[in-house]
Amino acid sequence: MNANKKSAFSLQVSDNGIGWITIDVPGESQNTLRGEFVDEITALFDEIESNSGIKALILTSGKDDNFVAGADIAMLESIKTAQEATELALTGHKVFSRLENMNMPVVAAIHGACLGGGLELTLACSHRVCTDDRSTKLGLPEVQLGVLPGGGGTQRLPRLVGIASALDMMLTGRQLVAKQAKKLGLVDEVVPLANLRKAAEKIAIRQIGRKRRKISELKLELKPSSLLKLPELQKLVLETSSFGRNIIFDKALQTVNKKTHGNYPSPPKIIECVKVGMEEGFEAGMATEAKLFGELVVSPESEQLMNIFFATTELKKDSGVESDAKPQNIARVGVLGGGLMGAGIAFVTADKAGKPVRIKDMNSEGINHALKYCWEIYRKRIKRKRISINHASKRFAAISGTTDYSGFKRVNLVVEAVFEDLDLKQKMVKEIEENCHEDVIFATNTSSIPISDIASASQRPERVVGLHYFSPVDKMPLLEIIKSDKTSDEVIATCVEFGRQQGKTVIVVRDGAGFYVNRILAPYMNEAGQLVAESVAVDRLDKALVNAGFPVGPMTLLDEVGIDVATKVAPILEEAFGSRMAPPAMFDKLKSDDRKGRKNGRGFYRYDVKGSKPVDESIYLALGIQPGNTMDDSTIVQRCLLMMVNEAVRCLEDGIIRNVRDGDIGAIFGIGFPPFLGGPFRYIDSIGAQEIVKQMEMLEKIHGERFKPAQLLVEKAEAGEKFYPSKD
Ligand SMILES: NC(=O)c1ccc[n+]([C@@H]2O[C@H](COP(=O)([O-])OP(=O)(O)OC[C@H]3O[C@@H](n4cnc5c(N)ncnc54)[C@H](O)[C@@H]3O)[C@@H](O)[C@H]2O)c1
Incomplete structure (x- = not known):
């Protein structure tokens, strides 16, 4: 180790034989785990094992408001091959398993964010105590980046808190506050910040000389204490038999597919890891975790989700202006x-x-x-x-x-x-x-x-x-x-x-008319209306776009926003941009049929029934349409999506958005543009401007000028360029 370089891990041994390991990544406000720390940790573990005076360990953070916020995402993003990512996971497994196998109690003293790799680190400890502070959050949010917990989380978490709760945490990325973590058994104790060190020390001292607790060896079993509450009992009965577990896994898979429509590969892989671990044992589960982690890290979906993460991180530091103007204080x-x-x-x-x-x-x-x-x-x-x-x-x-x-x-x-x-x-x-x-x-x-x-x-x-x-x-x-x-x-x-x-x-x-978000939404909605006018059934249309990754279909959205509101905005955009923004004639018919959407119970769907809303079939009569067009889903999606993407390029051309990053983030966070596609500009870059132009020109021939590709898009296609600079 370079003597001058400040290390991220330091050890102090107190008189009572407690080794305090402080995690404090130099020069960073947040602790994150990086591959380069492995040598440091290995040296630290060697030192601990050669010091017979150390009887117990306590892990703390040197930061004021976070424990360990996860793995360093820039490190994950720089990985080029699945093999490389798998090896990184296997190295992490080795380090964590060495910590778990130390023949002494190891207590994690948690205050602030304890997420991803940070939580996995604490799962390799024998005990966890956390503060009741609002900043204390525990979770495995990897799914939100399109990957899975690769530091043993898919194996240790279910053994500690049960399969159903662990799946819930890993499939949603949900972060728990201290009280919830305690209830689940994720932490052993919750204390005020002022008592954290004392509480950790107390547990450590109490455990010295006792059999070391290892989560990897925990068994899901029916204990007499768990028979007290019926829901917990039911859960355990399911989890302790292979038959019951399969029911849980099947149900989880069904829920995941319903939510993601197969667009995100990480949730089914998380389920697979837990399943292998439960059926074939801890080691087999760990091997599967490392392999699938590798596959996910280099998946296109994960690449886009990480891009979004970096874009939003960058935006948090952006003042919004080119000058050095400072914000004024807003008190009221x-x-x-x-x-x-x-x-x-x-x-x-x-x-x-x-x-x-x-x-x-x-x-x-x-x-x-x-x-x-x-x-x-x-x-x-x-x-x-x-x-x-x-x-x-x-x-x-x-x-x-x-x-x-x-x-x-x-x-x-x-x-x-x-x-x-x-x-x-x-x-x-x-x-x-x-x-x-x-x-x-x-x-x-x-x-x-x-x-x-x-x-x-x-x-x-x-x-x-x-x-x-x-x-x-x-x-x-x-x-x-x-x-x-x-x-x-x-x-x-x-x-x-x-x-x-x-x-x-x-x-x-x-x-400018429609600003950015409504301006790119309008042609997408118009095209959806056009498809209904061409006799595509309302529910088919909505389903096609939901399956493609939008949170709701365009007709559902129209009902929610208010058809009256949309019919007010549409002419403003048509006036500003001409015929390419002309709303389909059906908007007038909806207006004269007093259809405002959900707010007056008259829209594309029925609101007089409970549960999932059926299409209001009378809308077809009002529009003079007989639904039944059997157009491919892919054509429906292509037509709507390209209208939005092309308009986003025009917004860039016109200087409405400051850059492509803002264009992507605005579309994803304002409209729900499918995150795994990365936003309009990332989408064009992934398909290639040439291919997009080709598709648009084909549609232009059939449907007319509204599909004319934006000038900037054509220029990019001709130059063979992307909107984002290449990473290499
Ligand atoms: N509803 C949406 O989804 C949405 C989204 C973005 C922007 N907007 C915009 O936000 C604005 C408000 O929309 P909303 O949906 O909340 O409307 P709303 O009809 O629910 O509320 C408008 C409120 O303004 C009050 N108001 C009217 N004249 C007033 C006056 N002279 N002084 C004080 N209060 C007065 C009304 O009493 C009413 O409570 C509109 O400009 C709308 O275009 C709406």
């Missing part, structure tokens, strides 16, 4: 309109950003709606034990309402979410300028009106900006910030920071 926020969007925006501002919010509506019904909406979210969280009543009440108290502008003098930023009407929004601008401090930022949540039109009513247009949230605001991850020609950099930087505080992934786009 005003919201205009207590409807669906205003309520959601108020909620994330109080809950996530922790800032006091004042909602102004024109009537008390609007205020009541917003308060009820926010409390309802808390009520559900309290019911699911995700938050205490005390905690929820405290945060809820930060939201207040008014029907005049009382309390608005002190707000630094106002988000406007009144009806979609230019005159009304301009009136709001004027009222805010009259009733607030002159530094106030006026942010509009308009979905279709150009920001510059709203700003034209302002005396300070540099302080007017678009903050386009998506519904439901507390769940949708994206915030699209729209900069008009006049919006100042300081305002943008402030809003980027504010959006992040609300827990959003933020992209900054230029002003």
Whole structure:
């Protein structure tokens, strides 16, 4: 080891024979595990084994707020072959198994994120104690990157917490808070941070001289204590017989297939690892884990998911402006309109950003709606034990309402979410300028009106900006910030920071009809409408796109968003971009048949039945269509997808998005563009611009000009270039 280089692992032996191993990766705010640490750890283990004075070990982190956040993803991404990844897993297995086989108690003292490889490391310890802090989270999130836990997690976790619970954790990537981890038996004790070291020490001392506990040797068995509760008993009865386990594995596979439509290879492989481990033993399970980990690390799906991870990490550091403008402090926020969007925006501002919010509506019904909406979210969280009543009440108290502008003098930023009407929004601008401090930022949540039109009513247009949230605001991850020609950099930087505080992934786009997300969504929706007009059945169409990886089908989406809303936005886009954005004629027919979607119970689907909604067959009559077109699913998907992808390229051409990264993230987080395809630009790069242009030109011949490939796409195809620079 280089004597000058600070090591990630250090050992201190205290007088009572406890060896304290501190993990502190130098120069990083988070601990992550890297292949290059193997030599360091091996040397450390040699030192421990040669020191007979050490009777027990305790693993701690040198970081204030994380234990080990997982394996270093940049290391995983740089792997070129499956063999290389398998060898990495096998090396990790060796290191962890050496720790597990040390003839002494080893206690992990966990505070902060303990995820992926970090949790797998603690599973090779004999005991785990964690803090009750909100930052303490335990989980195996590898599935979210398209891989599987490759450090023995697929084998040790089910042996410790049971097959069903382990599968649930690994297939969802869910992170547990301390209380949940204790309930599951994942940790032995939960303590306040101030007691962590003492508690770990106590366990270690108590265990000295006792038989070392090894998770790899644990058996799933029916113990008398487990007979007390019926659900647990049922679970164990299933898990302790091969027949029962097969039922669990089959059920898990079914659920996974229903969710992923076969687009993601990692969940079935996770199930396979656990199955082999349970049926053929720990060693066979570990070998399968290493092999399948190798295959997944170099899979195209995992490559795209890792790209998304890096893009969002990069976005977290992006100020949103080219200049060095600094964000101004936002202490208090005003919201205009207590409807669906205003309520959601108020909620994330109080809950996530922790800032006091004042909602102004024109009537008390609007205020009541917003308060009820926010409390309802808390009520559900309290019911699911995700938050205490005390905690929820405290945060809820930060939201207040008014029907005049009382309390608005002190707000630094106002988000406007009144009806979609230019005159009304301009009136709001004027009222805010009259009733607030002159530094106030006026942010509009308009979905279709150009920001510059709203700003034209302002005396300070540099302080007017678009903050386009998506519904439901507390769940949708994206915030699209729209900069008009006049919006100042300081305002943008402030809003980027504010959006992040609300827990959003933020992209900054230029002003223009539809901004970015709605502009690429519109041609996709229009094409879907066109397909229905060509007699493709509504449910077939939706199913084809869901199977292709979209979260919901376009007709379901139209019902949810509101057909009336879509029919309002469509002409704005047609006017701005011409006939390629013309909505299909059926929109008019839907309007005259008073079909607004779910909100008035009249849409493409029926809302008067419980459970899964059937198509409202009367829609075909209203549209004058007889469904029955047997077009291939692949053609349906190709037509809709290419319309979206091509428009994304035009947005780049027009400078609406700042770069391809924002274009991909906006499509994935705003619309649900299939993540395993990586976003419109990654998708083009993976297929090749030439091939995309070829497909578009073929469709253009059949369906006309709307399929004309964007100029930039043609240029890329001709030059044989990609949108992203090559990694090598
Ligand atoms: N609904 C969506 O999915 C969605 C998504 C993105 C953006 N938007 C945009 O957000 C805005 C609001 O949409 P929504 O769906 O929440 O509408 P909504 O109809 O649910 O709520 C609008 C609220 O504004 C209030 N209001 C009207 N005039 C007012 C005034 N003068 N002063 C104070 N309050 C007033 C109304 O009383 C109502 O409570 C619109 O501009 C819409 O285009 C909506």
